[in-house]
Amino acid sequence: MTVGHSVALLALPEATLECVSQHAVRDAVRYFTPDLVAVPGARNPIAYATAREAAPDLPIVHPQLGTGGTRIHHYRSSPDAGVHEASDERPPAETMDFLAVQSRDVLSDLARQLTTGERQTGSDAGTFLIVPELAVEWDTTTLSTTLPNAQELVTISAMLPEPVTVLVGGQPATYAHEWSLTHADSSVRVPIAGLGAADRDGSMFAQCTCTTHGSVAAEAVDSDQFGLKALYGVGEATADRLRTHGCETTRDILDLAVSDLVELPGIGRTTAEKIHAHADVIDSSEPLVLTNKRPVKTRDDRPPLCLDIETDGLSPTIIWQIGVYDPATDSHQTFIEKNHPEDPQPVLEAFVIWLLANHRDRTILTWNGHRFDYRYIRQFLTQLLPEYLDAWDDLWKYDLYKWAVRDGNALLPGRTNKLDHVARAIGYDASATGLTGAQTAAAYQAFMRNPADPETEPDWERHRTYCEDDCRALWYVYKAITEAPRRDMTDSGAGGADGQQAGLTDFHP
Known part of the structure; x- marks a missing residue:
């Protein structure tokens, strides 16, 4: 790619x-x-x-x-x-x-x-x-x-x-x-x-x-x-206390035991454990799983389908691209509206027919999908294709961002919790499309205003690759989370938290 x-x-x-x-x-x-x-x-x-x-x-x-x-x-x-x-x-x-x-x-x-x-x-x-x-x-x-x-x-x-x-x-x-x-x-x-x-x-x-x-x-x-303030719960005041204690970098935090952090003013036991654990996450570039809950359930042994959509803005009038990556076959399916940007139905209908006909028993995975991808797919189905709404609702749909970040089940090594930052920190090698989500939306807006003008037609292959890259990055992050060992955050030895428990997949919901 x-x-x-x-x-x-x-x-x-x-x-x-x-x-x-x-x-x-x-x-x-x-x-x-x-x-x-x-x-x-x-x-x-x-x-x-x-x-x-x-x-x-x-x-x-x-x-x-x-x-x-x-x-x-x-x-x-x-x-x-x-x-x-x-x-x-x-x-x-x-x-x-x-x-x-x-x-x-x-x-x-x-x-x-x-x-x-x-x-x-x-x-x-x-x-x-x-x-x-x-x-x-x-x-x-x-x-x-x-x-x-x-x-x-x-x-x-x-x-x-x-x-x-x-x-x-x-x-x-x-x-x-x-x-x-x-x-x-x-x-x-x-x-x-x-x-x-x-x-x-x-x-x-x-x-x-x-x-x-x-x-x-x-x-x-x-x-x-970046620096000490990148750590969970560390603001300017806490960073100053840590510097007074001789800590300038996240690596310095790892050289302390959790009990040493607790002795600093204003840092309780729970915060100290999170600070220490997050320092380990950033230093190792590996997620830290804090629970025995699985992020995804599947009906069989096949991995989840990774889904990503592109719209014309944050309050969309059209979902103009839908991408689905299937890790089981290492294949990517794309649905793009190139001919009728004023009509959101054809691309959505092509997607939902393909999905229900071929993958109705598969689990679907997104990054922040409950607030964006799933939300707008359901909204447009309700408006345009209500006959498919019940079947869509019956699909097993999960949001890895919600599980890891909003529900607090994992600490991630990205300096923000955006998918591209998390994937980068874990080691994903992204395609050099030179695009952002805002740019894809702006490009399609220009196309919608004048679809007959060749100057406004997007580079479809580049935008397709951008969407595929997000789908593959999601799978990369999912694998990193599910394969990560669970590490105990409690104080264990002079070097701090280094205890290990079974991996996430050894636990059952």
């Missing part, structure tokens, strides 16, 4: 680096395992030094410090050579390029270098232009937005044959918008993606998966989810 070459770019904004511990930064680098690190924001030598110390073997992009000839940083990536500093030689066509300018004023110099051939890029793979302090301007009077330096950006985009995406440090990592700009009396699409990784809720780190297609999928995680 490989979808081309990709580069993992970790954004460590200088404003965030100012307010987190060095141990948290190292933890973020270890967790994300990036190929390239960018430090967007204002010129900040301390932030740059912090990033360099945390990732000594990786290229650190912070051209804000440069002078003279170092005002433009240029890195290249290829499947064989990885990310490396660009040379003056013409690169192979499949090379991905990362160009970072010191400031917006340098964009005109970069355009000139690209025009004269002084600086060259791969013509068949995406080029990514990093502008560390660029932000979209918002006029509160006219309620309109303006893209600064639009002329320079569209000039660079129009002159290069490959896809060009602009990564801007002044926008949060959740920002993604394709601007339509005019160049030589023609309209040119210029994708802009946020790299600032900050939002109204606080400081964030973000990893951006950059693909040969020029697409960017960002995973933003609150900076509090």
Whole structure:
């Protein structure tokens, strides 16, 4: 399911680096395992030094410090050579390029270098232009937005044959918008993606998966989810108490016995056990099962079907893709509405007929399905295909997120409990589609507005692969949970909680 070459770019904004511990930064680098690190924001030598110390073997992009000839940083990536500093030689066509300018004023110099051939890029793979302090301007009077330096950006985009995406440090990592700009009396699409990784809720780190297609999928995680505050029940006050006791990292927590944690002010026995257990989970990247209950029941020995849906938003008017992965046959079935986005019935009907005809005795598994997948499938069946509703209700349906997180049956190693974060932490190797759930919804919304326009038609195969990847990731996490040994959280020895009990599958409901 490989979808081309990709580069993992970790954004460590200088404003965030100012307010987190060095141990948290190292933890973020270890967790994300990036190929390239960018430090967007204002010129900040301390932030740059912090990033360099945390990732000594990786290229650190912070051209804000440069002078003279170092005002433009240029890195290249290829499947064989990885990310490396660009040379003056013409690169192979499949090379991905990362160009970072010191400031917006340098964009005109970069355009000139690209025009004269002084600086060259791969013509068949995406080029990514990093502008560390660029932000979209918002006029509160006219309620309109303006893209600064639009002329320079569209000039660079129009002159290069490959896809060009602009990564801007002044926008949060959740920002993604394709601007339509005019160049030589023609309209040119210029994708802009946020790299600032900050939002109204606080400081964030973000990893951006950059693909040969020029697409960017960002995973933003609150900076509090790294270092000591990543642990269950540890806020700033508890983290300070732990540091006073000589603990700076989750590994330090494991060197303590639970009884040592209980002696600290404000930490009771139950909290101490959870802190210690969660440190073990993060350090080992293995789930910790806290119960003898099974997450799923099946009618036979066949594993559950893993289901995932794609909609046009969080309050959907259509379920436009339904994917089902069958671990028993290692096969994936997809139902996609490509022709009639105004009609939600055909794709839903095709799915439910296939499911009931072939797998009515199978158990179905989702991640947060009770609040999303199952909820909206049932809602649309009620509205459009009520004759299948009873049969749908009779199917055995389980929600692994509810069992593990909401019901408190397991501790997971992801820094959030989103499926892709949990799967990544456990070791799942995701496909490089360069998509997020929000992007798939936005792409289909654009298609719905004008389905006859070839420019709005989604890359169906890439979106199909994204959905399949979620289904396979769910199975990967399910196996990790069901195969994990149950570990006793009680204090057992000088090293803390290391007792083991039987595996989850040895217990019966």
